[in-house]
Amino acid sequence: MKNIFRILSCLSLCLTAWLAPGLTARAQLQQDTTDVRNLPIPLFKNVNRTAYYSDAKKLDQIKRLEQKQDWPALYKALKAYVNNFGIQNFYKDTYYLWRLAKLSELVGNPDEARMYYRLVLKHHRSDIDLRTIELHYNELNKNEADLYVPLEYYYELVDYRRQVDTLMPPRSVLLNMGENVNSYMEDYGPTLNFQNTLMILTSKRNVQQVGIKKTVNEDLYFSELQDGVWSEAEPLEGINSQFNEGSATISRDGKTIYFSRCDSPDSYGSCDLFMASQQPDGRWGGVKNLGANLNSIAWDSHPSLSQTEDTLYFASDRIGGFGMSDIWYSVRSRSGEWGPARNAGPVVNTRHSEVSPFIHPRYNILYFSSNGQNLNFGEFDIFKSYWKWGRWGEPINIGPLVNGAGSEFYFTIDSEARDLYYAASKQDKMKTWTFTPFRCPWAPSRWPPPSSRAR
Template sequence: MNLLMLLIFFLVNTNSNDNCKKASKHLKKVDKHILVGDIEKVSKLIFKLNTMCNESKFLNSLADTYYAIKDFDNAYIFYLKAYENNQLLNTSFFSVSNFLKILYQKGHYHLFEEIISNPNFNVDIERSPQLKELIVKNNFAVLNLKDSVNFKPVFLNINTIYDEYFPSMPINSNVLIYTQRDLKSELKDENFYISRNIDDVWTQPIKLGPNINSEYREGSLSVSLDGKDLYFTSCNRPDGYGGCDIYISTLINETTWSKSINIGSKINSKYWDSQPSVSADGKLLFFSSNRHGGYGGSDIWASRKINNSWSEPFNLGPKINSSGDEYTPFLHYDNSSFYFSSKGKPGFGGFDLFLARMNSQFNFDSIINLGFPINTHYDESGLIVSPDGEKAYFNSNSKGNLDIYEFNLPKNIQSSTVAVVNGLLLDSINRKGVSCKISIIGLDDDWEYHLNSDNLGQFSFSIPPNSKFSITVFSKFHDFFSSNYELKQNETLKSLTILLNRLNLGNIINLNNIYYDFDDFSLAKNSLLEIQKFADYLILNSSLVVEIGGHTDNIGSKKYNYQLSDKRAKSVYNALLNYGVSPNQMTYKGYGFDKPINLDDSDEARIMNRRTEVKIVGSYGK
């Protein structure tokens, strides 16, 4: 009996050895197909080898081949079988390294720990920087799995069997614009779609027009704060500088976008330039690029808009960028909270979402991983945040395809709340919208926005809550308009309608933001902004002739008030000259207390009467 068992064992073992020799021989042939790039042939041949041999050495070699053709699921199966068979004995560094990479990417963090703690793990980590970095990442994941955050993502009804990703949202509307990719099409075509939120339901998405979606591939996008400008990526267009470039299109009316324009060689290069994100004030453009001068992979870069032109881009530095890839930048409307995705920083595998707090000098506080389970071993990217800082949208491939989700941000990773001001400029006679340049200035803080109203007279901007601000309007066909506003406590949405008077001879314009101390003709420092804006208006309307009128309250003698008001008017006149206004456009006169606008005997009335008015008295050169 013992002899029979020994014979059976010998025959089985001999047959097993023969099978393993055959399997190894076939695997070498398969590897030759890999060398010539015939992956389709490899895929057909390799599956026949899956059950031919259970020797650990062969299993590791088979797993290595699966790894080479990026079939990581099968690679994982056979690395695991080999590990269970021999506990890393006689396992090559190449196989161990690949196995650890797969374990980390699949979120098997504890098995990863078990392997590097195995007595047979004899890899010199110090001589392998990549493996050392991977161990740091896995340690981070293990430690931070415990600190899970409250996370209840909502799967949006706009998602389909295709990929949906890179959401963007104008600040003043419940509109979502995003990318959809058809993986089944030959070119894996990418196009932009738009959906509106009506009663908490996203409507059936429709394609953006042909001026944006083209025969080429369109990828990520960013909509300006007012929804008027759309920055997006398109690849391999004839007017491009490299593989993928950044383009801009402007909203002509509610449904039509202008023909897209390449934003130029200052931003775009011969490399991959993609994933634009424009700041709330329109003065900063962030994007991802694999151009030279970075820290490895694709880095996040930024450019400033100076005199209506984009500056040479600069790298955001090693606090943001890593040796891996950094994608999908998004600067919140608070101009401080900077969100992005990274594959290179310690995380949970794949792309993780991060937050950095940024100041005006582009210095970043410590970088925060948004945590588990917002981040997983899948790819999370494309995060955008609502104006109140509480709600976020992002894309993830946790269900296979890329899909867009919505969730409430935990407190510690929220942005600061901003207030949204929606304005409307109307002609005072026909009540039609006026398209022109607008300046918004913070009266308590040192900030300024420049923007344009659209053809309907609409404009939007974001500011800190409880702000005091001025709005100045520059129109060639209407009076100068400047007025101060204040947001009430906790007011985060304000609507303004501004009626603009048409330019007519005899019109009187009150310069609201020009201040004098009592019994003084010197201009207060905070008056110069108003005067500079009015100077810009007069230069824009260079044919206008105006009279600057100075007015006082009723304190003091008539003669003295005439003299004081004349000096005040002259102060404004001289300041306007300094800002470049032609002397041919201006005269000045002091009226004393001859033309009060409030006859009450109160401090408030006296403040109102101490004013500077401008009267349109003619048209220069006509």
């Protein structure tokens, strides 16, 4: 699979920018036109309207056109039908996606064909011949493969960094956060304020033992950046309780924290999303559940605010999604109420699991972790998606300099897009690490930010 999807690995960590000066003008143009960030993505307007779309008359028309072998008309009719898919159609009617991908090839639209093949690979069940799809996808990509950084080049960089003296590390080297932040227990779910001076993380260091019974409580802790050094992590009083708290995100003004709380009597499901406000004396309080519109009877966690702070993205394993867990979002009304949860759609979500959504505070990029996308280096990898045409584009693996053989999730990126803080699985524990990636040309997008006003 990695060879088939080599085209996607080019976009991780902006390393393609290193090759641009050496490309011919023609190759540069080809690179621009095949960049997955610029491909039109169907709206799939029914994803949050109907569970399953079916129209017998249109299906009869599609069948007649196929019998007549009227390929242009069939392409048009099938595309219109597929673009009306609900969530269940993607795994029940994957054949139509597969047929549309082949028709897109036939009418001379290889970029569109690639997009539909990717959807087939993300959502197929057992009734699709994957080998055939892979052959088609690989054939479409063969002419563009040489325009991208080979996978082996990334591994050479990784090997080089193993030989670097970490006492004075250059950029792009993994650094453990140290004993001030990390503990002997699991530490994960870091988030930063907009000024990059306050970190809130989740930890299981609060262990209570009475006799032979040991209880591990999941709590929120904070650390402040003082003279370039992160202070010793302290419990976030006013929010932590006898229940489990974690996965926080903080508003731009630093006065509101959104977080998850589990096993609480005022929850609708196993874990719900809550909010807390900073009180006049500087302490945290006013904790309240975000309500039944947003929360479900299942697991809801990993909140992240949009730039405009009127949309809250989160992960949930509620019934009605594409896979085991999906990325969802809720839009806040002008009266301050959170609206019904909406699914982020079939381009971002897969038949497996998507978790840990993170909206960058300055740039229109959604980061998240997944074990179901078309290119994974390990178990859960970190991906990014660009906001274009009023929707999220094809996810891009950020590459093996971050994503390893284990799982990478629970992360945040500073507002200057310089440092990536994340949890990586190391044997049987997770620790919070900081990764300083290559400086990428994060030019602000001219497209509107992902908010209710933009939709």
